[in-house]
Amino acid sequence: MTQSVIVQVGQCGNQIGCCFWDLALREHAAVNQAVLIDMEEGVVNEILQGPLRDVFDSKQLITDISGSGNNWAVGHKVFGSRYQEEILEKLRKSAEHCDCLQCFFVIHSMGGGTGSGLGTYLLKVLEDEFPEVYRFVTSVYPSGEDDVITSPYNSILAMKELNEHADCVLPIDNQSLFDIISKIDLVVNSGKLGTTIKPKSLVTSSAGTFKKWQEKPFDAMNNIVANLLLSLTSSARFEGSLNMDLNEISMNLVPFPQLHYLVSSLTPLYTLADVNVPPRRLDQMFSDAFSKDHQLIRADPKHSLYLACALMVRGNVQISDLRRNIERFDCVFFKIIYVYCLRQCSRVLRRPLCKF
Numbered sequence: 176m177t178q179s180v181i182v183q184v185g186q187c188g189n190q191i192g193c194c195f196w197d198l199a200l201r202e203h204a205a206v207n208q209a210v211l212i213d214m215e216e217g218v219v220n221e222i223l224q225g226p227l228r229d230v231f232d233s234k235q236l237i238t239d240i241s242g243s244g245n246n247w248a249v250g251h252k253v254f255g256s257r258y259q260e261e262i263l264e265k266l267r268k269s270a271e272h273c274d275c276l277q278c279f280f281v282i283h284s285m286g287g288g289t290g291s292g293l294g295t296y297l298l299k300v301l302e303d304e305f306p307e308v309y310r311f312v313t314s315v316y317p318s319g320e321d322d323v324i325t326s327p328y329n330s331i332l333a334m335k336e337l338n339e340h341a342d343c344v345l346p347i348d349n350q351s352l353f354d355i356i357s358k359i360d361l362v363v364n365s366g367k368l369g370t371t372i373k374p375k376s377l378v379t380s381s382a383g384t385f386k387k388w389q390e391k392p393f394d395a396m397n398n399i400v401a402n403l404l405l406s407l408t409s410s411a412r413f414e415g416s417l418n419m420d421l422n423e424i425s426m427n428l429v430p431f432p433q434l435h436y437l438v439s440s441l442t443p444l445y446t447l448a449d450v451n452v453p454p455r456r457l458d459q460m461f462s463d464a465f466s467k468d469h470q471l472i473r474a475d476p477k478h479s480l481y482l483a484c485a486l487m488v489r490g491n492v493q494i495s496d497l498r499r500n501i502e503r504f505d506c507v508f509f510k511i512i513y514v515y516c517l518r519q520c521s522r523v524l525r526r527p528l529c530k531f
């Protein structure tokens with residue numbers, strides 16, 4: 176079985192990371208391989224005092240006091256060179272614990288200083304030090320109304336580094352997360368919970384919000400991202416003869432080295448996740464996966480072209496139902512489709528279809 180080292184950089188990276196660990200630990204108690212980095216202490220200290228404190232190795236944390244002040248250059252240039260050796264040493268230590276290191280899984284935001292500046296500096300360091308190990312990056316992009324005034328500049332500067340030094344990027348748009356949460360709030364507050372949104376669905380469940388007693392502004396949004404990462408990594412976290420590694424996903428979906436940004440979507444979002452999915456629900460889930468309402472980044476692929484597509488299905492799903500749906504969509508707009516089916520996290524079906 177392969178392993179990944181998770182690198183959580185900056186406030187956003189650490190908050191989403193912890194939400195993800197909370198969910199992952201519910202699924203199975205595993206050995207943790209994570210390095211937590213933030214150039215201010217607040218978020219990491221909170222983690223150390225919270226319910227996840229025993230999950231992280233206190234020797235694998237790196238913090239400073241001032242933060243990067245939402246300045247990409249401070250994170251990249253100042254803290255990058257100052258902490259390079261210390262960070263590398265901790266990354267090497269984590270890597271040594273892995274029998275078969277599959278990838279570095281970096282979580283950060285684009286809009287601040289540390290995650291954006293230092294996070295992307297690390298990608299170059301990882302590339303030099305571990306050229307064979309994939310760098311898979313989850314990047315949170317600022318919304319139009321972001322209160323960090325420098326976020327557009329930080330994002331552009333970080334984007335250049337992602338282009339050059341990441342193997343695969345999963346962009347998450349805070350605006351999309353906000354829209355999903357707003358839709359939920361609207362329905363929940365109108366008292367009409369039922370037909371579209373069920374209690375304990377992915378977005379209304381508090382699982383993954385590790386500080387339930389004191390909800391923070393990003394908790395609900397982070398819960399969605401953590402659920403996406405949970406599904407994405409499930410194939411790597413559970414044993415299974417046909418399971419996919421994360422780097423295999425990138426290998427199949429990235430046609431050219433710099434075309435490495437994936438549009439992600441998640442379903443069910445509004446209804447209760449069910450292990451035994453009836454065929455009609457499955458059909459709806461397939462349709463939802465390609466609708467704008469379920470995407471975690473604002474894009475409309477229906478008006479463009481899919482170069483490659485991966486569908487990761489968890490639960491007790493019949494292969495025949497999957498085939499039927501692939502054929503249904505193949506006619507509409509797919510050029511190439513790869514399907515990964517995860518049956519209770521233990522089986523993956525891979526079936527490339529080429530249609531030109």
Ligand SMILES: Nc1nc2c(ncn2[C@@H]2O[C@H](COP(=O)(O)OP(=O)(O)OP(=O)(O)O)[C@@H](O)[C@H]2O)c(=O)[nH]1
Pocket residue numbers: 184185186187188190191213214215242243244245246283284285286287288289290291315316317318321322323326349352393396397
């Ligand atoms: N989705 C999400 N976005 C966040 C979260 N925390 C911050 N952000 C966004 O991230 C950007 C700010 O970056 P932060 O991660 O706070 O900054 P940082 O990396 O800690 O860097 P400095 O604080 O400047 O040292 C803004 O666009 C915020 O909207 C979070 O927990 N979830």
Ligand SMILES: [Mg+2]
Pocket residue numbers: 185186213215242243287289
């Ligand atoms: Mg910060």
